[in-house]
Amino acid sequence: MLKLTDINAFYADLQALWGISLEVDEGELVALVGPNGAGKTTTMRVITGLLKPASGSVEFLGKTINKFPAHKIVSYGISLVPEGGRVFTKMTVQENLEIGAFIPEARKEKNKTMKFVFDIFPRLAERKDQRAGTLSGGERQMLAIGRALMSKPGLLMLDEPSFGLAPIMVQNMFDMIGEINKQGVTILLVEQNVRVALDLATKAYVIENGQIVGQGNAESLLSFESIRDAYLGC
Amino acid sequence: MLQLVMQNLVFGILIGALYGLAAVGLSLVFGVTKFLNVSHGELIMLGGYACFWIFKLLGLDPYLSLPLTILFLSLLGLVIYKLLFVRMVKLTEEVKIKNTMLIGFGLSLLLQNLALRLWTADDRGITTDYSGMVFTVLGVRFPVIRIAGLVISLVALLALSLFLSRTYTGKAIRATVEDWESASLMGIDVQKVYLVSFVMGAALAGIAGALVSVSYSIEPSMGMGWTLKALIVMVLGGLGSFVGTFVGGIVLGVTESTATILISGTYREVIGLLLFLLVLIFRPQGLFGQKDR
Numbered sequence: 001m002l003k004l005t006d007i008n009a010f011y012a013d014l015q016a017l018w019g020i021s022l023e024v025d026e027g028e029l030v031a032l033v034g035p036n037g038a039g040k041t042t043t044m045r046v047i048t049g050l051l052k053p054a055s056g057s058v059e060f061l062g063k064t065i066n067k068f069p070a071h072k073i074v075s076y077g078i079s080l081v082p083e084g085g086r087v088f089t090k091m092t093v094q095e096n097l098e099i100g101a102f103i104p105e106a107r108k109e110k111n112k113t114m115k116f117v118f119d120i121f122p123r124l125a126e127r128k129d130q131r132a133g134t135l136s137g138g139e140r141q142m143l144a145i146g147r148a149l150m151s152k153p154g155l156l157m158l159d160e161p162s163f164g165l166a167p168i169m170v171q172n173m174f175d176m177i178g179e180i181n182k183q184g185v186t187i188l189l190v191e192q193n194v195r196v197a198l199d200l201a202t203k204a205y206v207i208e209n210g211q212i213v214g215q216g217n218a219e220s221l222l223s224f225e226s227i228r229d230a231y232l233g234c
Numbered sequence: 235m236l237q238l239v240m241q242n243l244v245f246g247i248l249i250g251a252l253y254g255l256a257a258v259g260l261s262l263v264f265g266v267t268k269f270l271n272v273s274h275g276e277l278i279m280l281g282g283y284a285c286f287w288i289f290k291l292l293g294l295d296p297y298l299s300l301p302l303t304i305l306f307l308s309l310l311g312l313v314i315y316k317l318l319f320v321r322m323v324k325l326t327e328e329v330k331i332k333n334t335m336l337i338g339f340g341l342s343l344l345l346q347n348l349a350l351r352l353w354t355a356d357d358r359g360i361t362t363d364y365s366g367m368v369f370t371v372l373g374v375r376f377p378v379i380r381i382a383g384l385v386i387s388l389v390a391l392l393a394l395s396l397f398l399s400r401t402y403t404g405k406a407i408r409a410t411v412e413d414w415e416s417a418s419l420m421g422i423d424v425q426k427v428y429l430v431s432f433v434m435g436a437a438l439a440g441i442a443g444a445l446v447s448v449s450y451s452i453e454p455s456m457g458m459g460w461t462l463k464a465l466i467v468m469v470l471g472g473l474g475s476f477v478g479t480f481v482g483g484i485v486l487g488v489t490e491s492t493a494t495i496l497i498s499g500t501y502r503e504v505i506g507l508l509l510f511l512l513v514l515i516f517r518p519q520g521l522f523g524q525k526d527r
Binding site for chain 1: 402405409415417418419422474
């Protein structure tokens, strides 16, 4: 479904990604794990078109999309929940969701999708007229995910969904993400919280210093000694 | 004495509404694009001339011709954006503000001199049959055309608020103001939002210009003064709330007119600038603005 081939990307003169290749198949829940500053977020920015790669290609459903601007890529069916959610704090919960369905294809089915989102996150339904700035951290994250679902994506990407959440909320959040995946949405998940991510994922990539250093299913990665040492501390 | 105070208060509010309208246009453009278009005053001037010539040549009533003036200024805004400002879109915020200010200054000189060349330096105004109509309440005079100016400013403000809160394009504008990157992830074409906001800013300048040409007078070099007022009001009201900006305009209008009776008319501009400095020092987020969290 999604295929990155040999992506090199820079921030000004600084190379952030060195020949990244990865694949996500339909229906999968893929985790991209690695330490801070490894290039996880940069990879997401390349896929969404916010950062143009210097070389390499991003293919989605057989189409090369890395030349398209970010606002076009959404309509091909890729939606990103950025780190920290970045909801529109001055707009109401409902307005945030409406904006999520901005692309014409999604706008037509806005009400139906909103009901779907409210079913997954009943909390959002209760607060729909509240300004997003008044929500708690967990609720904001739910709203960010709900907003991303409003565009009816084939591929949902989540950048550190556990960021800033209380430990008790983290498991809860990942349960909901698993639930969304079961509903047929393919998911690419970026996480620092390696154990929870690997528990959930069908496949994972390990990224370090802008390079993929390991890949496989969750169990095989857990048996990787370096990964256990580096991320799990056991 | 009380009557004099009341009269000045009324005149202050009436001119303040136009300051507010001028500032709302500038603030809309700045809020969305971070373009500091210092030629906004020249757009007001051109709106005034558009209205004046439509009246003079076609004999069309200045209020009825308002849609034409708006259309003309929107087109002008579109051309200016495409020719000059579109190149600034990709710059970082700080560089954007500096560069657009320079472009604005250049454009303002160009438009000013063009107007001078074409239409001479004469003061002009529109005089209709109803221009002199005044109604008096308790000895305080309310000129009809200036009341109309206040009403039209309020209607424009209301229309803008409804547009921003009810339509998809309006919501896209608000989303872009808050976080343009997040907005583009929603499928919003941020460059299109910039264009629409810039054109709307020009249209608002057109309305303000038309109202000035009916209630007061216009001349080619009036623009800089209006830009300055709009800037003062934008800072006074604080970014983010157009109602706050509009009220800021009225605050400036009333302050100026109060200064006129308390001190002297010569100092009205100085008082405005003093108010500007005081707000910058003691309440930099503006009278009605919220502090950034």
